[in-house]
Ligand SMILES: OC[C@H]1O[C@H](O[C@H]2O[C@H](CO)[C@@H](O)[C@H](O)[C@H]2O)[C@H](O)[C@@H](O)[C@@H]1O
């Protein structure tokens with residue numbers, strides 16, 4: 001078996017047991033007589049009848065027909081539709097098209113073996129194998145197969161191998177989009193478009209006229225798409241963004257020049273969208289920080305082109321929309337998300353540095369990051385001029401249209417009653433300034449900031465976010481400053497010239513050069529300020545700083561560990577963070593977003609928020625592991641990775657291959673059940689999960705690089721962390737006792 005993939009070559013045989021679904025099921029030969037099965041295929045019923053005529057009886061004992069399985073592994077001869085029916089009727093007792101530990105079926109099905117040409121039967125037992133059977137048959141059916149020869153190894157595969165393989169061979173592809181004629185109907189789909197006519201629509205920035213021309217032609221050539229193509233005005237104002245809410249649409253991203261054949265067979269120039277990975281579920285567009293997290297997984301799976309394309313898409317966003325957007329939909333135009341561009345570009349560069357254009361790629365990304373740093377994060381309104389620290393504080397007007405309708409009901413109810421209006425009418429009148437409610441303006445200023453922070457939503461940030469110099473954002477900006485300094489110094493001879501197109505919104509003149517020193521100074525100043533205002537020696541943690549009330553906050557947030565990721569913490573601070581901070585966040589399934597104490601009491605009037613206790617998110621885990629390793633806290637990083645991976649693997653095994661957006665890290669049995677706010681994403685599949693969820697997929701493959709080989713094996717047998725540790729301790733004791741010196 002080759003490493004993480006679980007791909008097994010069968011020596012002289014050309015078929016891999018763990019081939020991706022297309023390779024596995026699209027092959028005619030594999031499912032006919034390839035393995036010595038009779039060329040003529042029998043339906044199970046006719047086979048039974050024929051055998052009965054021959055005087056044979058069922059069930060057959062396993063006989064010489066199955067001997068070949070010793071060499072090749074057992075294979076089943078399965079009638080796809082009939083077996084699917086049995087599975088659904090017998091095993092999916094709650095009828096959700098998934099086989100889980102919550103179903104009460106007999107948990108056993110008898111399949112015919114291929115080596116006996118269907119004479120003999122073998123029982124497949126238990127939720128995991130049966131749900132894998134359901135998944136395999138669902139895929140086989142999609143590839144048009146009526147009968148398959150199915151390797152048992154696909155049903156009882158080590159779950160760590162299986163999930164890693166699915167992410168590598170299926171989930172990334174399932175989440176990959178490109179915006180061009182080839183797939184605009186998929187990319188344009190928006191489950192968050194609540195308007196009466198959610199047709200595909202694309203907005204093109206004024207600086208990309210070739211794209212406007214291209215999409216206009218696509219719309220004319222393919223009227224059945226109903227593609228609405230709109231050119232954005234040069235200046236994007238909060239009013240414009242609000243007005244676009246009636247016609248929400250996708251925002252164009254980077255394309256490259258390509259060629260295609262016209263009807264006469266001539267090669268003609270065209271455009272091809274640069275691909276990107278979407279988060280999944282209802283999030284079907286390019287996101288800011290999700291993309292960074294996804295790139296960590298993509299790079300491990302050698303999908304370097306995809307990670308590189310996402311960096312280039314970000315450069316396009318900065319160049320044409322002025323920022324890396326929260327995501328590429330019209331209603332996100334005013335706000336960004338946590339910035340990770342420098343680290344992302346540097347990681348891609350590490351992989352491609354032998355390529356001729358790699359330096360140019362990095363130069364463009366660093367120039368874009370410099371522009372973003374100055375024109376988005378370190379100028380007003382995001383900059384707090386007094387402290388020099390930054391805040392999430394985007395522009396905007398009114399109620400964000402993309403949230404589920406119920407989200408703001410408890411906030412708006414008193415105003416709706418006061419103005420005696422219907423919900424919809426009130427929202428419109430308020431959005432258009434026909435009703436003045438300054439308290440609501442303040443609420444939505446902070447709400448937009450919460451969404452820009454990526455931590456939407458949390459009681460840590462509600463009603464105050466736009467005033468907070470958060471530990472997360474300032475750690476990330478420290479990382480920008482140090483990355484930019486190091487890159488200019490080590491890769492650009494300590495001299496980077498700023499071209500005219502990257503000057504707008506920055507202090508630079510076209511052609512001016514910058515050196516590393518100024519970036520080092522910025523980082524140093526930020527660290528000093530953060531130490532002074534955000535570090536609490538007694539608690540051993542960094543806290544957010546309220547720039548309006550001029551005081552340090554007390555909400556305990558897992559983002560305090562981002563100081564490790566960014567390299568901002570001193571060795572003493574790092575030790576304190578690990579000793580005093582970390583235990584507050586460590587739960588059954590890894591790190592929780594914030595502590596229970598800080599969240600406070602919840603109830604009907606104060607509902608749970610998804611970025612508070614008891615929920616855990618992939619980015620928090622990944623940044624913490626990386627930060628801990630940066631400061632050589634290897635054991636802690638491994639332990640936390642183990643816990644997170646165990647929780648995901650267990651849910652994957654028990655719940656039909658599920659991989660979701662976030663987890664309740666305090667819930668050992670069904671951590672994927674999260675009903676806060678819009679509920680969990682990634683749950684909604686029939687038979688087989690095709691995408692997982694972007695950053696959780698990434699955290700899985702990234703985490704597997706962090707745990708040691710022993711841990712990986714223990715995860716494969718679903719060993720809880722405590723059991724694993726006890727076994728290790730016992731082993732160590734024995735080894736010590738046996739040590740003869
Ligand atoms: O629709 C509600 C909100 O959804 C997004 O936020 C959540 O999903 C994002 C994509 O995975 C993720 O980046 C974010 O951290 C999540 O909280 C969106 O980003 C919000 O702006 C939006 O209001």
Ligand SMILES: [Ca+2]
Nearest residue numbers: 092094096098
């Ligand atoms: Ca079920």
